Amino acid sequence: MLRQVYDIVIVGGGPAGLAAAVSAKRNGVESILVLERDKELGGILNQCIHNGFGLHTFKEELTGPEYAGRFIEQLEEEKIAYKLNTMVMDISDDKVVTAMNREDGMFEIQAKAVILAMGCRERSRGALNIPGYRPAGIYSAGTAQRLVNMEGYMPGREVVILGSGDIGLIMARRMTLEGAKVKVVAELLPYSGGLKRNIVQCLDDFGIPLKLSHTVVDIDGKERVEGITIAQVDENRRPIPGTEEHYTCDTLLLSCGLIPENEISSSLGVEMSPVTSGPLVNECLETNIEGVFACGNVLHVHDLVDFVSEEAGAAGKHAAEYVKNGAKHPSSDAKDIPITATQGARYTVPKTINPDRMDEKHIVRFRVGDVYKNCYVSVYLNDQRVIHRKRPVMAPGEMEEVVLKKEELAAFPDLTQITVKIEEA
Amino acid sequence: METRELICIGCPMGCPLKVEINNGEVSSVTGNTCKRGDDYARKEVTNPTRIVTSSVIVEGGSLAAVSVKTKQDIPKGKIFDIMKALKGVKVQAPVHIGDVIVSNVADTGVDIIATKNVL
Numbered sequence: 001m002l003r004q005v006y007d008i009v010i011v012g013g014g015p016a017g018l019a020a021a022v023s024a025k026r027n028g029v030e031s032i033l034v035l036e037r038d039k040e041l042g043g044i045l046n047q048c049i050h051n052g053f054g055l056h057t058f059k060e061e062l063t064g065p066e067y068a069g070r071f072i073e074q075l076e077e078e079k080i081a082y083k084l085n086t087m088v089m090d091i092s093d094d095k096v097v098t099a100m101n102r103e104d105g106m107f108e109i110q111a112k113a114v115i116l117a118m119g120c121r122e123r124s125r126g127a128l129n130i131p132g133y134r135p136a137g138i139y140s141a142g143t144a145q146r147l148v149n150m151e152g153y154m155p156g157r158e159v160v161i162l163g164s165g166d167i168g169l170i171m172a173r174r175m176t177l178e179g180a181k182v183k184v185v186a187e188l189l190p191y192s193g194g195l196k197r198n199i200v201q202c203l204d205d206f207g208i209p210l211k212l213s214h215t216v217v218d219i220d221g222k223e224r225v226e227g228i229t230i231a232q233v234d235e236n237r238r239p240i241p242g243t244e245e246h247y248t249c250d251t252l253l254l255s256c257g258l259i260p261e262n263e264i265s266s267s268l269g270v271e272m273s274p275v276t277s278g279p280l281v282n283e284c285l286e287t288n289i290e291g292v293f294a295c296g297n298v299l300h301v302h303d304l305v306d307f308v309s310e311e312a313g314a315a316g317k318h319a320a321e322y323v324k325n326g327a328k329h330p331s332s333d334a335k336d337i338p339i340t341a342t343q344g345a346r347y348t349v350p351k352t353i354n355p356d357r358m359d360e361k362h363i364v365r366f367r368v369g370d371v372y373k374n375c376y377v378s379v380y381l382n383d384q385r386v387i388h389r390k391r392p393v394m395a396p397g398e399m400e401e402v403v404l405k406k407e408e409l410a411a412f413p414d415l416t417q418i419t420v421k422i423e424e425a
Numbered sequence: 426m427e428t429r430e431l432i433c434i435g436c437p438m439g440c441p442l443k444v445e446i447n448n449g450e451v452s453s454v455t456g457n458t459c460k461r462g463d464d465y466a467r468k469e470v471t472n473p474t475r476i477v478t479s480s481v482i483v484e485g486g487s488l489a490a491v492s493v494k495t496k497q498d499i500p501k502g503k504i505f506d507i508m509k510a511l512k513g514v515k516v517q518a519p520v521h522i523g524d525v526i527v528s529n530v531a532d533t534g535v536d537i538i539a540t541k542n543v544l
Contacts, residue, residue, distance in 0.1 A: 040488075049492035049540065051476045063478055065492045065541035069522055149480050152490045177479065177508050196432045196439030201475070205501070393441070 002107040006081075007031040007323045008316075009097045009109050011088050011264070012117035014043020016296025018071035019309040020115045023316030025078040029323050033109065034075070034082035035099055041075070041082065042068030043119055045305065047146045050170055052197070056306035067305060091268045093289055113291045113319040116265055116279065117312060120258040120297040122167075128256055130162075132219030135226075141167040141255035148174055156251025160228040161185045162216050164192040164199075166303065166397075168255025173202035175253075182206070183247045186214040186230045188237055191371045193257070193397045195303060216252070217244060225250050258301045268292065275347040276300040282336055283353040283362055284318035285311065293319050300349050300365075303399055307365070311349075337409070337418055344368050344375075344422030345400075353418065355409035364420065365401045368394045372422055377402055380419040381412045394422070426452070431469055435461035442466045474498035477507050478540070481526060486518025486543040493526050496536045506531040519544045 007029050010017045013036030021034050040046065045053070048064030055061055058070065075082070086101040097109045122140040139147075139155050145167060147153040159180050161168045164187040172182045185203060190213050192199055203210050211230065217239050218229040232243035260278040262270070270279045271288040278299040279287045286293050295315035296308045336352040348366045372394040379387035379402050387402055394400060402420060409415060426447050433440040433456075442456045444466045454466040468474060476498050480490040499507065510531045520526075520543045527537040 046541070049480055049494075050478050051494060061476070063492060063494055063540040066522060069540075069542065149492060150488065150490055152480070152482055177477075177504070179508075197434040200432045200434050200439075205475070205504075398439075 002104055004033075004107065004109045005031075006033040006109055006111050008033070008113045008115060008319050009095075009111040010034045010115045010117055011091070011097070012036065012043065012119055012296075012298070013038075013041040013082055013084075014117065014119050014296065015045055015068065015071065015305050015308045016119065016298070016312040016315075017043070017115070017117035018068070018075055019312035020117055020293075020295055020316035020319070021080045021082075022071065022074045022078055023313040024115075024320045025080055025316075027317045027320035029320040032080050033111075034080060035086045035088055035097070036082060036084050037087045039084055041072050041084070044142070047142070047149050048170075049149045050174075053305050056304070057309050064305075071309070088264060091264055091292075093269060095291060112323045113293065115312075115315055115319050116262075116270075116287075116292065116294040116298050117296050117315075118261045118264070118298045120260045120301055122254070123257040123259055125254060128162075128254065130216050130219060132216075133222050135219070135221040135224050137221070137225030137250050138219070138252045138254070141165070141171045141253045144171055144251075144253050145174065148178060154178060154180065155253075156180060156225075156249070158183060158249040159251045159253060160216075160230070160247050160249045161253045161255060162230075163187060163255035163257070164194050164210060164212075165255040165257060166194040166198050168253060169194045169198040169202040171253055171255070172208050173206060176206045176208065180251075182208050183249055184208070184230070185210045186216060187212050188215045188233060188256075189213070191395060191397075195397060215239060219252065225252055228252055258297065260298045260301065262298060265294070265298070270294075273300075273347055273351070276349070278349075280351040281349065283350045283358050284322075285315040285350065286318060286322070291319075291322055293322075300347070300367075303397065307399065311365075337415055339364060339418045339420060341366055342419060342421050344370065344372060345377075345420045346396075348420055353404065353409070355406060355415070358404075358406050358409070360406050362404045362406070363401050364404055365399050366420055367396055367399055368422060369396060371395045374425050376423045376425065378421050378423045379404070380417075380421070381409065381415055382417055384412075388423070390425075429470055431466055433457060433462040433465050435459070435465045444470050446470060473501040475501050475504060477504055479508065479511050481511060481514045481516060483516055483518050483520060483543045486520065488541075488543050491516065491520045491526075491543045492540045493537050494540050495530065495533070496538050499533045499535050503531055503533055507533070507537075511537065 045064035045068035053067040090098040100106045220227040231239040279294040293315045295312040431442040478494040
C-alpha cells in the first residue's frame with residue numbers, strides 16, 4: 001500500500017480545515033496535507049449562498065462561497081497540499097491515517113499531528129420519531145439547500161418546515177424566493193434555535209408564520225407527501241390532543257439540529273463530551289490522544305463561521321507547536337484545571353485549561369440550556385467569583401463566551417476548579 | 426410620536442432596537458451596541474434594504490450552478506422583481522467571483538455579481 005509521510009494531516013477541507021491548515025503553515029510547518037471527501041474545498045459554505053459571513057474575520061459581509069474562496073486563496077498562496085474526493089477511513093493512535101480515493105486507491109499517511117475538522121451532519125428523520133408513512137418529499141434542510149443552490153433543482157412547491165435552526169430559516173426564505181409557498185415553520189421548543197437576525201430576515205420579511213411549541217404528529221401520502229399535521233406540545237414536549245392543524249403540502253424540510261461527525265474520532269479512542277457529541281479538549285484544542293487536535297463543528301456546533309476560523313487557527317498553531325517542539329503539551333500534565341459548566345451553562349470548550357501553558361487571555365465558549373433574560377454569566381475560581389457579567393438576553397441558539405486571564409489564574413492559590421454558571425439578577 | 430421595535434440584522438448579535446419617530450423623522454435609536462445598529466434602524470424605518478442572493482445555471486463548467494448576489498443592498502420591495510429577472514439566466518463557464526452576471530438588475534441600478542469561481 002502507498003505510504004506517505006506528512007507532519008500534519010487535516011481531516012476535512014471545510015472552513016475549519018482550511019483555517020487550521022493556513023495557520024499551521026504560517027506557524028512554521030511546511031509539510032501539511034488536507035484530506036477532503038467532496039469534489040471541492042470549502043465544505044458546507046459552498047451551499048450557504050446567503051450573506052452574513054465574515055463580519056468578524058474580514059470586517060465585511062460575504063456570502064458562504066466568497067468566505068470559503070478567501071481561505072482557499074490563502075491555502076493556494078501558502079502552497080498547502082490537499083486531496084479531493086478522498087475519504088478518511090481510520091486514524092490509528094500512532095497517527096497513521098488510512099484514506100482512499102479513485103486515483104490512489106487505499107493509502108496510508110504517517111503524520112506527526114492530526115487535526116480533526118470533519119464538521120457535522122444533520123439530524124435525520126429516523127432520529128426524530130415522526131409517525132406516518134415514508135413518502136418522497138421529506139428532506140433535511142441542508143439537502144434541500146444543496147439541491148436548490150448547487151444542483152439547480154426545486155425539491156417541492158408547498159413546504160412545511162419542522163425545526164427553526166438556522167438552515168431551516170434560511171431555506172424558508174430561499175424556497176419562497178424560488179417560488180415555493182412555505183406554509184409554516186414548526187418548532188418543538190418554546191424558543192427558536194436559530195439566530196434572531198434569521199427570524200427577521202427569513203420569516204418576518206416574507207410573512208411566514210413560526211409556531212413555537214409545535215411539532216409534526218402525522219405525515220400524509222404514500223408515494224409523495226400530501227400533507228402534514230402539526231400539534232401544539234405541552235411543557236414535556238408531548239402533543240396536546242385537540243390542537244392538531246393540517247397543512248396541505250408536498251414537501252417537509254427538517255432542521256432539527258446538527259451532530260458532530262465523530263465516527264473516526266471515537267474509533268481512535270478520543271474521549272467525547274456527551275453534551276456536544278464532540279471531543280473533550282484542553283486549551284490547546286488537543287484531545288486526550290497526544291498530537292490529535294479538533295476544531296470547528298466536529299468539536300462543537302457553532303453558529304458563526306468566523307468563530308470556526310478563529311478556533312481552527314488556534315488548533316493549527318498548537319499542532320504546529322506540537323510538531324516543532326515535540327510533546328510540549330502532555331495531556332497528563334498535572335496542572336490542567338477542569339472547567340465545570342453548571343446552572344444553565346451546558347458545556348465549555350475547552351474542558352480544561354493549564355495556566356502555565358495558556359496565552360495571556362483565553363476565550364472559553366459555551367452554550368446555555370434555556371432562554372435567560374437580564375442574568376449574569378459568572379466564573380468562579382474555586383469558590384471565588386471573578387467574573388460577573390450582565391447579559392440582557394442569552395439563548396441556546398447563540399454561543400456565549402467568557403475571557404479567562406492568565407495572570408488571574410496563575411496568581412490564584414491552589415486553583416483546582418473553574419466553574420462557569422448563569423446567575424439570576 | 427411613534428416608537429418602533431426592531432431586531433438589528435447588521436450582525437448575528439441581533440440587538441433589540443427601539444426607534445423613536447417624530448413626524449416621519451427618526452429622533453432616537455437605542456439598544457444598539459455599535460454604529461451599524463444605528464444605521465440599520467434609521468434605514469429600516471425609512472427605506473428598508475436587503476442583499477439578495479441566489480444561484481444561476483452555468484454551462485460548460487465543473488458545477489451546475491454559480492451563486493450570485495446583488496452587489497449592493499436593494500430596496501426590500503424589489504426582492505421579487507430581482508428574482509423574476511434572474512429566472513432563466515444562464516452563463517458560460519469560466520465565471521469568477523465578482524464577475525457581473527446581470528447589470529442593472531430590475532432597474533435597481535445594482536448589478537448581480539458571481540460569488541463563486543466556476544471553471
